[in-house]
Amino acid sequence: MKVDSTVVVQTVRLDISTRCENDVVDITEEVRNAVSSSSINSGLVCVFVSGSTATITAIEFEAGLIKDFVTTLSRIAPADITYEHDKRWQDGNGRSHVKASLIGPDLVVPLSNGKLELGTWQRIVLVEFDIRPRRRSIVIQIVGE
Amino acid sequence: MKVDSTVVVQTVRLDISTRCENDVVDITEEVRNAVSSSSINSGLVCVFVSGSTATITAIEFEAGLIKDFVTTLSRIAPADITYEHDKRWQDGNGRSHVKASLIGPDLVVPLSNGKLELGTWQRIVLVEFDIRPRRRSIVIQIVGE
Amino acid sequence: MKVDSTVVVQTVRLDISTRCENDVVDITEEVRNAVSSSSINSGLVCVFVSGSTATITAIEFEAGLIKDFVTTLSRIAPADITYEHDKRWQDGNGRSHVKASLIGPDLVVPLSNGKLELGTWQRIVLVEFDIRPRRRSIVIQIVGE
Numbered sequence: 001m002k003v004d005s006t007v008v009v010q011t012v013r014l015d016i017s018t019r020c021e022n023d024v025v026d027i028t029e030e031v032r033n034a035v036s037s038s039s040i041n042s043g044l045v046c047v048f049v050s051g052s053t054a055t056i057t058a059i060e061f062e063a064g065l066i067k068d069f070v071t072t073l074s075r076i077a078p079a080d081i082t083y084e085h086d087k088r089w090q091d092g093n094g095r096s097h098v099k100a101s102l103i104g105p106d107l108v109v110p111l112s113n114g115k116l117e118l119g120t121w122q123r124i125v126l127v128e129f130d131i132r133p134r135r136r137s138i139v140i141q142i143v144g145e
Numbered sequence: 146m147k148v149d150s151t152v153v154v155q156t157v158r159l160d161i162s163t164r165c166e167n168d169v170v171d172i173t174e175e176v177r178n179a180v181s182s183s184s185i186n187s188g189l190v191c192v193f194v195s196g197s198t199a200t201i202t203a204i205e206f207e208a209g210l211i212k213d214f215v216t217t218l219s220r221i222a223p224a225d226i227t228y229e230h231d232k233r234w235q236d237g238n239g240r241s242h243v244k245a246s247l248i249g250p251d252l253v254v255p256l257s258n259g260k261l262e263l264g265t266w267q268r269i270v271l272v273e274f275d276i277r278p279r280r281r282s283i284v285i286q287i288v289g290e
Numbered sequence: 291m292k293v294d295s296t297v298v299v300q301t302v303r304l305d306i307s308t309r310c311e312n313d314v315v316d317i318t319e320e321v322r323n324a325v326s327s328s329s330i331n332s333g334l335v336c337v338f339v340s341g342s343t344a345t346i347t348a349i350e351f352e353a354g355l356i357k358d359f360v361t362t363l364s365r366i367a368p369a370d371i372t373y374e375h376d377k378r379w380q381d382g383n384g385r386s387h388v389k390a391s392l393i394g395p396d397l398v399v400p401l402s403n404g405k406l407e408l409g410t411w412q413r414i415v416l417v418e419f420d421i422r423p424r425r426r427s428i429v430i431q432i433v434g435e
Contacts, residue, residue, distance in 0.1 A: 058245075085358050210388075249394070
C-alpha cells in the first residue's frame with residue numbers, strides 16, 4: 001500500500017529579551033502562535049534555545065513556584081562558591097552554565113489536531129540563568145502533517 | 146530525484162494511575178505496545194506526561210535504585226522546607242513541581258526497524274512527584290515511516 | 291492541495307569509548323558528520339545514548355566548566371553515601387544511575403538548511419557517569435526533509 005505522506009518541517013524563530021538572572025519567561029502563547037501559523041496539525045514541536053546559559057522547560061507559571069524553582073537551582077549551583085570556569089575566564093557565570101546543562105536546552109511537546117498536549121497549568125518557559133540580561137534565540141521546529 | 150515519503154504521525158494515549166508520591170511506574174511495555182500497534186517502523190517516539198508534577202525519564206528498573214533516585218530528588222527539593230507555592234496556594238506540593246520541572250515531562254527515544262533503541266536495562270518510567278495518587282495522561286507521539 | 295512530502299528517517303550509529311567516570315566527550319563533530327552524510331536538510335536530530343549510566347546534554351566545552359559540571363553532579367549524588375542499588379548488587383555505580391536518570395539519555399536539536407541550531411559555544415556531549423570506562427552506543431536519529 002502506498003501512503004501519501006503529508007509530513008513536512010516548519011521552522012519559527014523567536015527572539016526573547018530576558019531581564020536578569022533567573023528571569024523565567026512564559027513563551028507558551030508564542031509557541032501556540034508558531035503552531036497556528038504553520039500548516040501542521042499533528043506531530044512534534046521542539047522548542048530549543050541556542051545558547052549555553054539558558055534552558056527550556058515546563059512549569060506551572062505561578063510566581064511563588066517560579067521563585068521556588070530558581071531557589072532550588074541556586075542551592076544546586078550556588079553563587080557563593082568558586083567555579084573553575086570563572087577562575088579561567090572571569091565570566092562570573094559558571095553557575096549559569098552548570099544549571100543550564102543540567103536541565104537542557106530542548107523541550108519536545110506532542111501536537112495533536114492543532115493542540116499542544118500540555119496539561120491545564122503546564123506552560124512552556126525560557127529560564128535565563130546568565131548573570132545579565134540577554135537576547136535569546138529560540139527555534140521552534142515543527143515536524144508533522 | 147523524487148522521494149516517495151511514507152512518514153506519518155500516530156498518537157497513542159495512555160492513562161496511568163499512580164499510587165503515591167515518588168511512585169515510579171515502568172511504562173516500557175506500554176510504549177512498546179503503542180509502537181507495535183502503529184504502522185511505523187523507524188522514527189522518533191516522544192513520551193510526554195501532560196501535567197506539572199510528574200515526569201518521564203529512563204532508568205534501570207531495580208527497587209534499590211528507584212529508592213536512591215527519589216531519595217536524591219528529595220534532597221534537592223526537601224519536604225521539610227518552606228515553598229512559596231505552598232504559602233500562597235496551600236497545595237503542599239511545591240516540591241513536586243520543582244522536581245518535575247527539573248527533569249522535564251518529555252523523553253524522546255529513537256525507533257529503528259520496529260525496535261526502541263533502549264539499552265539492555267534501560268526502561269521508560271513515569272515518576273509521580275505529587276503528594277497524592279493521580280491519574281496521569283501520557284501521550285505517545287510517533288513520527289516516522 | 292496535495293503536498294509532496296520529502297520527509298524521511300535516517301539513522302547513524304556512533305560508538306564512543308569513554309575513559310573513566312565523569313569523562314565528558316564532545317561529539318558535536320560526529321553529529322554534524324552524521325547530518326552531512328544524510329540527505330536531510332531540515333528537521334529534528336535526536337541524539338540518544340543506549341545505556342543507564344551515561345547522558346547526552348549540551349554545554350560549552352571548556353575544561354574548567356566541565357569540571358564544575360561534574361563536581362555539581364557529584365554534590366547531588368555523592369560518592370561517599372550509601373546507595374540501595376550498591377547494597378543489593380555491589381555494582382558501586384548507584385550514583386552513576388541516579389545522575390544519568392536526572393539529566394536523561396536524549397537531546398533533540400533542530401536542523402535547518404543543513405545546520406544544527408546550536409549557539410556559538412554550545413556543544414553536544416556524552417557524559418560518562420559510570421565508575422569505569424565503557425563503550426557507548428549512541429543513536430543519531432534524523433527525521434526531516
